[in-house]
Amino acid sequence: MTQMNAEPMNPVPASSDAVTLKVTGLRTHFRIGSTIAKAVDDVDLTVRQGKTLAVVGESGSGKSVTSLSIMRLLAPSARIIDGTMTFKRRDGSVVDLARANNRVMRKIRGGEIAMIFQEPMTSLNPLYTVGDQIIEMIRLHETISRADARSRARRMLELVEIASPEQRLDDYPHSMSGGMRQRVMIALALACDPFLLIADEPTTALDVTIQAQILELLRRLQHEMGMSILFVTHNLGVVAEIADDVAVMYAGKVVEQAPVRSLFKMPRHPYTKGLIACIPDPARDRDETGRRRPLSPIPGSVPSVTNLPRGCAYADRCPLTVDKCRVESPPLIAVETLHSTRCWRHEDV
Amino acid sequence: MAVSVAARSTRTAGIAKILRERKPLALGAALLLIIVVLCVFAPLFAPYDPNKLSIANRLIAPGADHLFGTDEFGRDVFARAIYAGRTSLMIGAAATIFASVIGIALGLVAGFFRRTDVVIARVIDAMMAFPDILLAIALVAALGPSAATVIVALGIVYTPRLARIVRASTFVIRELPYVEAARALGVPTWRILYRHVLRNLLSVIMVQATFIFAYAMLAEASLTFLGVGVSPDIPTWGTMISAGRQYVGQADWMTVFPGLAIILSVMSLQLVGDGLRDLLDPRLRKDL
Numbered sequence: 001m002t003q004m005n006a007e008p009m010n011p012v013p014a015s016s017d018a019v020t021l022k023v024t025g026l027r028t029h030f031r032i033g034s035t036i037a038k039a040v041d042d043v044d045l046t047v048r049q050g051k052t053l054a055v056v057g058e059s060g061s062g063k064s065v066t067s068l069s070i071m072r073l074l075a076p077s078a079r080i081i082d083g084t085m086t087f088k089r090r091d092g093s094v095v096d097l098a099r100a101n102n103r104v105m106r107k108i109r110g111g112e113i114a115m116i117f118q119e120p121m122t123s124l125n126p127l128y129t130v131g132d133q134i135i136e137m138i139r140l141h142e143t144i145s146r147a148d149a150r151s152r153a154r155r156m157l158e159l160v161e162i163a164s165p166e167q168r169l170d171d172y173p174h175s176m177s178g179g180m181r182q183r184v185m186i187a188l189a190l191a192c193d194p195f196l197l198i199a200d201e202p203t204t205a206l207d208v209t210i211q212a213q214i215l216e217l218l219r220r221l222q223h224e225m226g227m228s229i230l231f232v233t234h235n236l237g238v239v240a241e242i243a244d245d246v247a248v249m250y251a252g253k254v255v256e257q258a259p260v261r262s263l264f265k266m267p268r269h270p271y272t273k274g275l276i277a278c279i280p281d282p283a284r285d286r287d288e289t290g291r292r293r294p295l296s297p298i299p300g301s302v303p304s305v306t307n308l309p310r311g312c313a314y315a316d317r318c319p320l321t322v323d324k325c326r327v328e329s330p331p332l333i334a335v336e337t338l339h340s341t342r343c344w345r346h347e348d349v
Numbered sequence: 350m351a352v353s354v355a356a357r358s359t360r361t362a363g364i365a366k367i368l369r370e371r372k373p374l375a376l377g378a379a380l381l382l383i384i385v386v387l388c389v390f391a392p393l394f395a396p397y398d399p400n401k402l403s404i405a406n407r408l409i410a411p412g413a414d415h416l417f418g419t420d421e422f423g424r425d426v427f428a429r430a431i432y433a434g435r436t437s438l439m440i441g442a443a444a445t446i447f448a449s450v451i452g453i454a455l456g457l458v459a460g461f462f463r464r465t466d467v468v469i470a471r472v473i474d475a476m477m478a479f480p481d482i483l484l485a486i487a488l489v490a491a492l493g494p495s496a497a498t499v500i501v502a503l504g505i506v507y508t509p510r511l512a513r514i515v516r517a518s519t520f521v522i523r524e525l526p527y528v529e530a531a532r533a534l535g536v537p538t539w540r541i542l543y544r545h546v547l548r549n550l551l552s553v554i555m556v557q558a559t560f561i562f563a564y565a566m567l568a569e570a571s572l573t574f575l576g577v578g579v580s581p582d583i584p585t586w587g588t589m590i591s592a593g594r595q596y597v598g599q600a601d602w603m604t605v606f607p608g609l610a611i612i613l614s615v616m617s618l619q620l621v622g623d624g625l626r627d628l629l630d631p632r633l634r635k636d637l
Contacts, residue, residue, distance in 0.1 A: 071533055076463060110535030117533075122526040127548055136544070137534050188534065 018049040019088075020196050020228040021070070026083035026098070028062075028069045037305045039065040039078070041252040044332065045230075046245070047196060052222065052229040054239040054260070056275070057249035060302055063232045066249070067198045070097055070230070071115055072105050087113070090195070111141040114189035118201040120182035124173040130157075130184050131169030134191055141192045156187035159224075160217060179210035183217065190221060197222075200232045215241050236279055240264060245338070248272050251313035252305050254332070258339040268341040268349050270318045274298040312344070320345045367628060374628065377620025384614050388434035395428035399584060408600045418602040420593065430606050433584035438614070440500055440585070441566035447504025448565075449558050452511025453550075457542055459512070460519025470516065476509040481564070482571055489577045496579050503568055507561045511554065518553050522546050552629030559622035563615040570611055586611050 028040040040062040047053045057063045068074050070085055085097035090112055095104065109115075117123050124133060134153035138144060144152075150169065157165035160183040173181055182202060189197060199218070203211040219242060222229055231242055239246055239260065247257040248271065256269040267273040277296045285293050300317040303309060309316070311326040318325065324344055334340045343349065368375040387394055396416070403423035411418040417426035459469035476484070488502035522528060523546065531541050566586075572578035573587025574594075581588050586607040593603030 073532055106535045106537060109533055115533035117526055117530055119526045123530045125527045125545055140535060
């Protein structure tokens with residue numbers, strides 16, 4: 001383990017094209033009785049070093065299952081049936097997370113890939129002080145004295161901007177607010193200087209001002225520590241705030257992946273376009289006389305992953321559907337170097 | 350250092366405050382303490398040798414010389430009662446520890462590893478279906494009566510009670526985000542089981558163990574009274590009542606006092622158990 005300094009811990013190399021995690025053809029299926037739910041079906045993702053990839057999608061689109069697959073923390077009824085997840089480890093070796101054994105995974109979890117969750121109120125054990133939990137975490141992954149771990153824990157609390165960190169170390173989680181607990185969770189997750197932080201809707205349970213603070217904090221920490229972030233969210237506003245790249249998921253598939261700018265400026269999948277249109281915009285949502293226009297929701301709902309249609313899963317809700325869409329599922333089509341979409345009619349979007 | 354000293358003194362003050370605010374718990378704890386001290390230090394408190402026969406003094410009513418009277422052999426009932434309490438408390442405690450160790454292990458495994466649950470839960474249900482005393486009698490009959498077999502039999506009888514409650518609570522805790530978070534941070538399974546699951550169950554286990562202690566003491570007395578428990582030569586509250594039964598008409602103190610001892614110890618344990626349950630219920634607890 002490298003020493004913790006004030007300097008960036010994983011300095012971003014000259015070539016920012018370095019890839020931390022590359023997921024290819026990931027399929028994670030759940031078996032419920034005799035039905036099979038294709039929660040994640042042929043997902044490709046690339047997380048660049050020191051960058052943030054946001055995975056966006058509605059509930060049930062498979063975004064959380066994707067992140068749990070990467071951590072290999074799936075429920076017993078789920079199985080990764082296909083795909084590779086290439087991850088570059090601290091020692092420089094490359095490992096396929098889909099096939100790594102449990103011992104390797106345990107080392108990677110927390111040490112090289114860390115995860116924070118949606119529920120900051122309950123993600124900490126109520127029985128132990130905040131300091132205890134951070135120290136436990138550090139000593140689990142590194143051979144280091146308790147005193148050293150404690151001073152590292154204090155520095156971590158400082159890093160996540162918690163006031164009077166020395167006192168806070170001895171506080172129990174119940175005396176902290178949701179925003180503070182999420183900061184503690186971030187400190188916990190980053191204590192061992194991971195390469196990749198998976199953040200599963202970390203701001204959803206927080207109110208808007210706190211959300212902004214946490215996003216700002218993550219952005220600053222990424223800049224200082226150089227880790228990559230896989231940010232799972234359903235909120236496109238958050239995506240615009242934090243992401244470098246975006247993957248839009250729908251019914252277990254990535255339907256569009258692009259750098260954040262080109263995704264918002266020129267979405268090439270009708271679903272992405274629909275999502276963007278759903279964001280309320282006070283200027284656009286009023287007509288010339290100042291009357292409110294109705295919001296423009298996407299009609300219908302996500303098809304069930306236990307019973308997906310033969311062609312494109314979005315066909316029933318899509319304004320551009322043609323016969324081909326209902327017969328054949330479109331492949332991921334590259335429209336620009338880093339921009340790809342799963343739509344037959346991407347040119348007309 | 351200064352921090353820990355301060356923490357300790359606030360903790361002592363906290364306990365005093367708790368006992369002041371919770372009268373039943375304080376009463377139960379005080380009663381239990383008196384009983385335990387009397388029994389554990391029986392040689393210091395016993396006015397006579399509990400086994401000294403004195404036919405001249407047989408069946409003397411309680412009075413100044415013999416606080417609880419004497420039995421059919423002239424033995425002092427008070428001395429015998431506190432010596433008997435040692436065995437009764439020991440058997441109750443040992444059976445509780447036996448039931449706790451096995452019950453916690455079974456409950457944790459069943460609750461945490463879904464695959465094992467099918468088997469363990471059925472076994473627990475099957476055992477719960479037997480009436481306690483009947484199962485204990487059957488086990489003692491199979492193993493042969495002695496203090497050790499009574500302990501094992503009662504331990505087995507009360508194991509499902511703990512296993513069931515530990516299993517159910519483990520189900521709840523296993524799904525809590527902090528357990529998932531711990532796993533996501535690379536904490537090994539055994540460590541999750543101990544630090545994150547078991548430690549969170551301690552209050553539930555303590556409360557349940559207190560009740561089991563009370564049940565086990567009652568059951569020991571019942572078994573002994575029925576003649577399938579501890580050998581009649583060893584004084585326990587059960588054997589004393591059993592022996593006094595023949596003299597109930599002329600010397601009721603022989604049964605009343607050991608009976609009272611059982612009632613008081615069971616009651617004090619129940620009071621403590623109830624008190625702890627209220628105290629440790631996080632929804633009712635404001636301080637920590």
